[in-house]
Amino acid sequence: MTFLLGSGAGFSGDRTDAAIPVVAELIRRGEPSALIFETLGERTLAAAHRAMRENPDTGYEPLLEELLAPVLKDCLEHGIAILGNFGAANPGKACEVVTELANRVGRPEAHIARVHGDDIRSRLDELDLAPWEAETRDLPAPEQLISANVYLGAEPLVQALELGAEVVVTGRVADPALFLAPLMRHFGWAWDDWDRLAAGMMAGHLGECGAQVSGGYFSDPGCKDVPGMATLGYPVIEVESDGRLVVTKPPGTGGCVTERTVKEQLLYEVHDPANYLTPDVVVDLSAVTVREIGPDRVEVLGIAGKPAPDRLKTTVCYEGGWQGEAEISYAGPNALARTQLAARVLRERLTFRAPSSLRKRLDIVGLASVFDDDDGAMQRAAVANGDGDFRLRLAVEHTERVWVERATQELLALYCAGPAGGGGVRRGFQRRVCTASYLVKRTDVEAFATLVGQRSHDHVTS
Amino acid sequence: MSQAERYAERITVPLHQIAHSRAGDKGDRLNLSLFAYDPRHYEILVEQVTEARVQALLAHRGTSCVRRYLMPNLAGMNFVIDDVLQGGVNGALNLDGHGKTLSFLLLGMEVEIDREQLGY
Structure with a gap:
């Protein structure tokens, strides 16, 4: 029997009404299904850790309530499991929010599970770390270190589903593992059935960015036209027990699923297509x-798998000082010359109003x-028309806030002390959290799931 | 010029006219996929959109390494480009720290093609 994977969000900040037509379609079809919210990236994990430093009650997906509220009741009533990495840096707090939401929709008995084990910050000293393949930075000094999160695989998520979870809350897991987990649970595939694991991971890879496979991040008017972009249908992925995949979307929604949209997403954030590393399997797309x-139905075949890697990727967040931005506009006759003059004046001011250690652009x-x-x-x-x-x-x-404030204030001062007709200044600054990536031994990572309100002693090693 | 001569004429077009691309990032590593709209143009991409040309296109960004993986089944290829993001999404000063816009820098690259192959 076909298993359906619906995508409810593809990043933190995604459309919060996207899941509604997806859930309606999963209910209409009546086949076993799950709804996945993928809201955690390198940028958003850093932002979550930054938020939690300011306020320990934050650090989970800021849109969690808005994303879940419209669909939670329907999913609970129709047996559609929800899996999301919306726990971000603070899955415990996210579980509290989901519990409160379940109470509000009249389902206080809902089974909510939390996945543990991605946070290895406290053990970082004792672990054997290797740099990730493209990483050139040394591990930051301990006093700069904010967090360390392993990309977990699907195993603890499957454990959560086996505990009866109707909502699975995770922090850092490999995005496509959110999709693989319900497939593993439903089809009972073996953990060394590499081709099927690879197919399941690619179902996740295709679905994890939401509309990016169904007409988002794609349209180029006159070349690649997409209908109905204001109501893009988020993907529904049909998976068969033998690993065959079909990507589609709910009828009546905007967007499109075509050979081209699927091909672009297939290689999105992929490096060597013959060795796409995930925690549970190395995917080989050579024969895909x-x-x-x-219409809006695309079949993906020929996905092969190889044994899982011995090491898991870990993202380390560390103190990155302060960053600031400020902008001012010039338009009309001779605008380019006035903008260039403003840039020269600002540069000159910064030579004596800021230390040479200020990094600037x-x-x-x-x-x-941007180029x-x-x-x-x-x-x-x-070269440009100077009258634009x-x-x-x-x-x-800079490491010190004062210099970031002082430098951006120098742009603000261009209002009165800069060239003629400068307007529309915007200025902001914030703490910067930098990230670097390392590899830890799989055997050093202990991942497991617990139901909210219960403790599980049934730990598994991912 | 006869019709046959006109069709055989070699012309220069931006990649944008015959191919589409998508950018993705991990850390300070960018990937740019590139697919021919018409599979018959795949060989043009293989011959002309080389690692060396992509390296030259992105040299000003401090690119240290470009690797190209061919995907003939998809009439496409994948470029993996290191150190082009000047710190990556959590380290760059660029407005676009992800490098998402860079697929269209690639699509501005010029390629030569027989006018006939373009179907004009």
Whole structure:
């Protein structure tokens, strides 16, 4: 029997009404299914740890209530398991929020489980760490260290489902493991059935970014047109017991699932396609094929698997000082010359108003910005109509807040002391949490699940 | 110029005209996938969108290494690019710390193609 995986969110900050049509479709089809919220990335894990430093009651997905409230009751009533990494840096607190929501929808008896074991901060000293393949930074000094979270695999999530969980709350797990877990539970695949594990992981890989497989992060007018982008249908992925996958979306929603949308998502954040590392299996996409078999129905075949790696990726967050940004606009006749003058004046001010240790970057939005490097090579070479609409942007970083404040204040001062017609200043600064990645031995990681309100002694090693 | 000569003419077009791309990031490592709209143009990508050209395109960003993985089944390829994000999403000063916009820097690269192959 087919198992259906629905995506309710693909990142922290995603549309909070996206899950509603997905859940309606899962209920309409009536087949066994699960709903997955993937809301945790490298940026958002760092943001969660930053928030928790300021307030220990935060650190979980800020939109958790808004995401779950519209669909929790329907999912509980129809046996649709919900799995989400919305616990982020604080899964315990997220469980409290879910419990409160379950009470509110009249289901106080709902089984909510928490996955433990990703947080290895307290044991970091004793563990054997190796740098992740593209990591060049040394491990930060202990006093700078904020957190260390392992990318767990699907095993503790399967354990949570076996405990009867209707909602599974996790912190850092490999995103596609959220999708693999209900498949493992439903189909009873063996943990060394590499091809099926790989297919399940790729079902997760295709679904984990929500609309990115169904018309989001895709449209390029005139080249790749997408209908109904204001009501994009988030993906539903059909998985068969032999590992065959079909990507589709709820009928009546916007967006599209085509060979092209699926191909782009298939390689998203993948490095060597023959060796895509996940905690539970190494995926080999060398022989993969993608084929449209109907409107908004795309079949993915040929996914192969190899034994799981011996080490698991770990993200370490550490103190990164302060960062700040400030911007000002110039438009109309001679605007580019006025923007460039503002940049020169600001640069000169910063030579005597800030220490040389201040890391800084000046962009001219409208001329060269996101493609440029920190030194402005493209900005110097760029040619533009000087009468346009330009925005000078200053970005700075320093270990001490005062210099970030002082530097961005220098941009603010351009209002009165800069070139003519400067307007629209925006200015902000915040603590920066940096991240680096390492590998820990799988055997050093102990991951397990507990039901909220109960303690489990049934630990498993992931 | 005869019709046959005109069709045989070699012209230069941006990749954007024959291919689509998506950017993804992990740490300070970026991947750019690239797919031919028409599978018959895949060989043009293989011949002309080389590791060396992508390295040159992104040299100003401090790119240390570019690797290309061919995916003939998908009429596409995957570029894995190190140290192009100047610190990555939690370390960059760039407005776009993820490097999400960089797929369109790649699509601005020019390739040569027979006018006939474009179907004009």
